[in-house]
Amino acid sequence: MMQSLQCRDLRAEVRNPVRAYARKFQRYLPSSTPLLPITGYSGNSLTIDGADPLDVNYKLRARISLLHASSSAMANESTPLFTNKSTPSTRATWYNYYELTRLHKFPLGSILVFWPSAWGLTMAAYSIQLPVRSLIIQTIMFAIGSTLLHTAACVLNDICDRDFDRKVERTKNRPLATGVISVSAATLWLLLFVVASVALLATANRTAFLVGLIGVFPLHALYPLMKRWTWWPQAWLGLAMNWGFPVAWISVTGTLNKEIVGIFFVGTICWTIVYDTIYGCQDVRDDAAAGVKSTSLLFGSWVRPILCIFAAVFVAAVTWAGILNHQGVSFFAISVGGTGTFFLWQFLTWKVEDVDDCGRKFEANGNMGIVLWAGMLLDYYLEVR
Incomplete structure (x- = not known):
C-alpha cells in the first residue's frame, strides 16, 4: 500500500x-x-x-x-495565467466615461477650482464697483469653465496614474485602472474637454485668455508627473487649482494688481496644500508601497502642526489682501472670521488615522469656500447698491 x-x-x-x-x-x-x-x-x-x-x-x-x-x-492552457489589465475586459458604458470625469461626485473637486475664481471676480468687482449683471455673467462663465477644466484634469490624471491606481485600494476600481476604458478612448475624451475649456476661456479679454492658458498648459498638464518627481506635488497642485484667481481678476479689471493678487494667490496655494494633504492621508500606506510622493508622506507624524501653519498663512494672506483692497467690515467679520473658525474646528476634530474622517475634512474645505465668498459678496453688495 x-x-x-x-x-x-x-x-x-x-x-x-x-x-x-x-x-x-x-x-x-x-x-x-x-x-x-x-x-x-x-x-x-x-x-x-x-x-x-x-x-x-x-x-x-x-x-x-x-x-x-x-x-x-x-x-489548462486555454486559461491565461495573468490578465493584461490595460486591455478592456468589458464593454465601456456611458457611466464609465461619466465616472472618468468625476462628474458623478459633482460639485466635489470642481468647486475647489471654482472658489479661487469666484473670490478673484468678487474682490476685483468690489475694487472697481462692477455692475451686478456683469458679475453674475462672469461668475456663471467661470463656474462652467472650472467644471470643464477639472474634468479634463481628472481624465489626464487617470491616464498618467493608471498603474499607480491599481495599487491603491481607493482608486483600484477606476475605469482606466480596471481596463474598462482604453487609453486611446480616454485621450479622445480628454481632448474634448480641453478644447471646450480653451474655447470658453477665449471669450475673456486677450490678457485673461493668455494668462489662463498657463493654467491649462503647463500647470494642470504637468501635475500628474509631479508626484513622481517631488515630495511637494501639492504645491504644484496649488498653482494649478488656484490659477483662476489672477485670471478672474484680469478678466474684470483688464490689469493685474500684483500686490493684492500675489498675496492672495500665495495664500490659496497654502490652502490647497492643507486640503490635499488631508486628502492624501487616506492613501499613505498604499502610496508608500506604490512609490507615490506626497506631502502626506513627507510630513509624517508632524502633519497636523505643519498644516496648521499653512492654514494660518492662508488666513493671514486673505486678511492682508483685504486690507490692501480696502474691503469692509463684512469681509473681515465673515470671510476672515469664518475661515479662521473653520480651520480651528477642522484641526481640533481631525482624526489623522481615520480614512473616513480624512475624506470628510477634505470635502468640508469645499464648504469653507462659500463662507469666504459670502463675506465678499455682502461687502460688494453694500458697496454697489
Missing part, C-alpha cells in the same frame, strides 16, 4: 513538477497559512490580494501562490 502511494506521488510529480515543487515550499509555512490570490503580474512584480509586505512569510507565500497558479495554467 505504501509503495502504491509513493508511486502515485512520483507519477504526479512527473505529470506536474511545478505543483510538486510548490508543495515542498508550503511545508515551511504553518498549516493555517492560506495561499494568496495573484491579481496581476508585470516583469518581476506581483500584485497579490490580502498581502502584507511586512509579513515575514510574504515572499514565501507569494512564491508558493505563483507556483500553484503556474501549475493550474499548465493544466
